[in-house]
Amino acid sequence: MFNFSTEQIEYEISGVKIGGQPGVNPTVGIPSIFFTGHSIVEDDRKGVFKKKRAEKLVNRLEKIKDETGIPYILDVVGNYPEALTSFVDWVADSTDVPFLLDGITADVRLPVAKHCSEVGLEERTIYNSISPDYTDEEIEVLTELNLKTCVLLTFDKRVMSASGRLDVVKNDLLPLAKRIGFEQFLVDTMVLDVPSIGTASKACYLVKDELGLPTGCGASNATTQWEKIRDDRDVYRSAHVAATISSVVLGADFVMYGPIGYAPWITWAIAAVDAFGAYQNRWEYRTRPAQGHPLTKIFR
Numbered sequence: 001m002f003n004f005s006t007e008q009i010e011y012e013i014s015g016v017k018i019g020g021q022p023g024v025n026p027t028v029g030i031p032s033i034f035f036t037g038h039s040i041v042e043d044d045r046k047g048v049f050k051k052k053r054a055e056k057l058v059n060r061l062e063k064i065k066d067e068t069g070i071p072y073i074l075d076v077v078g079n080y081p082e083a084l085t086s087f088v089d090w091v092a093d094s095t096d097v098p099f100l101l102d103g104i105t106a107d108v109r110l111p112v113a114k115h116c117s118e119v120g121l122e123e124r125t126i127y128n129s130i131s132p133d134y135t136d137e138e139i140e141v142l143t144e145l146n147l148k149t150c151v152l153l154t155f156d157k158r159v160m161s162a163s164g165r166l167d168v169v170k171n172d173l174l175p176l177a178k179r180i181g182f183e184q185f186l187v188d189t190m191v192l193d194v195p196s197i198g199t200a201s202k203a204c205y206l207v208k209d210e211l212g213l214p215t216g217c218g219a220s221n222a223t224t225q226w227e228k229i230r231d232d233r234d235v236y237r238s239a240h241v242a243a244t245i246s247s248v249v250l251g252a253d254f255v256m257y258g259p260i261g262y263a264p265w266i267t268w269a270i271a272a273v274d275a276f277g278a279y280q281n282r283w284e285y286r287t288r289p290a291q292g293h294p295l296t297k298i299f300r
Contacts, residue, residue, distance in 0.1 A: 047086025
């Protein structure tokens, strides 16, 4: 593995540490819950869902975290404001972890962002996301809120290269997010399709190397649409693992690995890569892994 010469920024979001030099903090897993088609959702407009099944999924995630040392943030997805509010309220009441506010459009996200700010969830809420296609209304509303953390999404149809994604963050998104009033920034280097996973992973490295910001991406955006392998479970799982950990090898601080049901088989792969890298960096750079790091968990 390697170290970055640029000072690395580390945040603590509701008890979850994210960022820093490779080998210090574990990679944060970000599974999605209440997404379109999720079997626990009964009414995606009103936000009615099977609470006992949701509890089992989160409890299993906690168990996996204890076993592997991989912390998590929940990606809370919703297609309508009423539903997203319902999902967020349940996550806030049932867990202590931070969560991504992942409405499919700004019209969905903004009312729920206001709600989170009003009920005291601003420390746990991660606004997902600030992107190049923002609207003036979105910026105006967010400026009035007191949310602290946001995702910077590097999606720009005019910029497809890894270095171009760095430029989008550096020249556009980061200055904008600071003007809005955000204080903590997670960079999503944006996977567009399966081949672009390599580009997004390289962009993670470039952003950390120049800006020191916590970075990551979501390979599941592409692998779930990979028709050639989708019907063979074993092949799909192995390819999805490879796609997910490619960014971790290049220094990513978080991975959006898809449905929460993937946690039992994807988290161990993330933990293994973290442990291998931390062991190497401990010897070469005298890096000290954080307490509870996978290096101290998965080998004995």
